[in-house]
Amino acid sequence: MKTLNKQELFDTLSSRFKDxxxxxxxxxxxxxxQDASKSATRISNAIANKEKITLVGDYDVDGVSSSAIMVDFFRQIPYPLEVIIPNRFKDGYGVSPSVLQRVDAELVITVDNGISAIEAAKICKEKNIDLIITDHHTPSKLLPDAYAIVDPKLQTCEYPFKDICGAQVAWLLLALVKKELHLDIDMKQFLDILAIAIIADIMPLIDINRTLVKVGLKVLMTSPRPSSIIIRDFLNKSYISSEDIAFMIAPRINSAGRLEDASIALEFFTATDTNKAYKQFELLGKLNDLRKETEVQTTKEAIIKVDTTSNIIVVAHEGWHEGVVGIVAARLVDKFAKPAIVLSIKDGVAKGSARSIGEVSIYELIKKNEHLLTKFGGHKMAAGLGLNEQNIDAFRDAINKSASKLSPNDFLPKEDALGILSTDEIDLELLDLLQKFEPYGEANPRPSFLLQDAEVVSIKLMGSDKSHSRIQIRQYPHQRKTLELIAFRRVYEMPADRKITCKYSVTKNEFNNRVSVQLLIDKIY
Known part of the structure; x- marks a missing residue:
């Protein structure tokens, strides 16, 4: 593998951005x-005619963010908006017949869901409710018979950039509503929440997504929004990165919908004072801790069930917590370097989540076997599905048969190390160089580097439960200078040959107003 200097690293990262x-x-x-102008006109008329409007969101970060942006926008008109975020356990996903039983409105708007709501659209028709679907998930051939469908992935939609999340679709639609109603609302004020949604929903950080996240993280640093003030206080940094959001904030917001009810997260985003926002954030923190415990236990149980000979991992168990199966699937992908589907069984019905790797579209593989399912939806890298318990084995066989036709190269993870950095290149100047190419995330991964056969000088365990390792190494035998590597959630013992080969990334560590270079281990070989 090639040894890189700073100039070569700069050139390599620059080549990611052609435009x-x-x-x-x-x-x-x-x-x-498509249908966005028609929808904006219908929403404006509903407001002018004082009709009842109900919003139906989703329980993940994107769905909660979409709902929060809508709530804030309607507050500023001002106009009353009823909001329902379905409960994962009682209602299931999206605008469903059970959710519609609670709706008394002339207009229903969905955010981040609805593209597969065939049944719900029928019920709305019967009840004379106009249904506006705003979504970003991949549509099936059969579309709901709704008043309007706004989804960039519709084949007939001419929006030039397709890879946007649900919150972006909602935000773009509101820009048209603002125009229709001649409102003086600055659409930039919502970019703090929008950036969180784009990052959490793993949208590619290229094109307009890159711009929105970059500006959104700046808005987050200065926004008077109580939730943004709390996020700033919690992270306590002079600069918030996309990874801070991905690892520290998104899991907290997600934990409400995973374990209890997403309304807790919505109340955090829409709190009108910092006191209320702080209380909700504390609650999200507790739920996130519980989520971590549940996830660790479930992952242990799932690993035992994995058939390592199959291309696609499909594991199922009675009573696994439905709210953590998606994270467990991601853990299995990390461990086995294969797409994984994790199913929780209750009363003969299995519900679960799929995560993918490399170039494998898990959505297409699931779609090929939809005759065995009761429901499914999602996109290339992640999907949700439901099926009867008796069909699990048949589905496992069928999806593996479909996957056997793919090229083995499709299964290769995309996270290759860029090269080897010599110890002398690792300094504050390197941090500045890396910061120029932020935000990092999907389609613009943070660069990782390789250490080969480095000498392990010492290992210390850190954290209250001693579950993290601080590894001091010497890259080359004759060097005096040592480097410190951090391995989070990993207890690393001194190897017999006192050597380590690993992949690591370089990040900024801020502590007591002191900035230093931190090397984080991604993978030990």
């Missing part, structure tokens, strides 16, 4: 989204 960076003013016109 010039977009400005906010270059975001394509929302009117290019």
């Amino acid at each position: 010039e960076e977009k400005k906010l003013s270059q975001i394509p016109n929302p009117a290019l989204l």
Whole structure:
């Protein structure tokens, strides 16, 4: 593997971005989204005629963020908006017949869901409710018979950039509503929440997504929104990165819908004072701790069930917590380097989540075997599904048969190390160079580097439960200078030959106003 200097690293990272960076003013016109103008007119008329409007969201970060942006926007009109975020355990996903039983409105708007709500659309028709679906998930051939469907992934939709999340679709639609009603609302004020949604929903950080996240993280640093103030206080950094959101904030917000009810997260985002926002954030923290415990236990149980000879891992168990199966699937992908589907069984019905790797579209593989399912939805890298317990074995066989036709190269993880950095290149100047290419995430991964046969000088365990390792190494035998590597959630013991080969990334560590370089181990070989 090649040894890189800073200039070569700069050139390699620059080559990821062929086009010039977009400005906010270059975001394509929302009117290019199919049915968006029609929807904006219908919403404006509903407001003018004082009709009842109900919003139906989703329980993940994207769904909660979409709902929060809508709530804040309607507050500023001001106009009353009823919000329902389905409960994962009682209602299931999206705008469903059970959710519609609670709705008394002339207009229903969905955010981050609805593209597969065939049954719900029928019920709305019967009840004379206009249904506007806003979603970003991949549509099936059969579309709901709704008043309007706004989804960039519709084949007939002319919006030029398709990889946007549910909150972006909602935000773009509201920009048209603002225009219709001649409102003086600055759409930039919502970018703090929007950036969190884009990062948490693992959208590719290229094109307009890159611009929105970059500007959104700046808005987050200065926004008077109580939830943003709490996030700033909690992270306590002079600069918030996309990874801070991905690892520290998104899991907390997600934990409400996973374990209890997403309304807790919505109340955090829409709190009108910092006191209320703080209380909700504390509650999210407790739920997140519980989520971690549940996830660790379930992952242990799932690993035992894995058939390592199959291309696609499919594991199922009675009573696994439905709220953590998605994270457990991601853990299995990390461990076995294969797509994974984890199912929780209750009363003869299995519900679960799928996560993928490399170039494998888990959505397409599931779709090929939909005759064995009761429901499914999602996109290339992640999906949700439901089926009867008696069909699990048949589904496992069928999806593996479908996967056997794929090229083995499709299964290769995309996270290759860029090269080897010599010890002398690892300094604050390197941090500045890396910061120029932020935000990092999907389609722009943080660069990782390789250490080969480095000498392990010492290992210390850290953290209250001593579950993290601090490893001091010497890259080359004759060097005096040592480097410190951190391995989170990993107890590493001194190897017999006192050597380590690993992949690591370089991050900024801020402590007591002191900035230092921190090397985080991604993988030990």
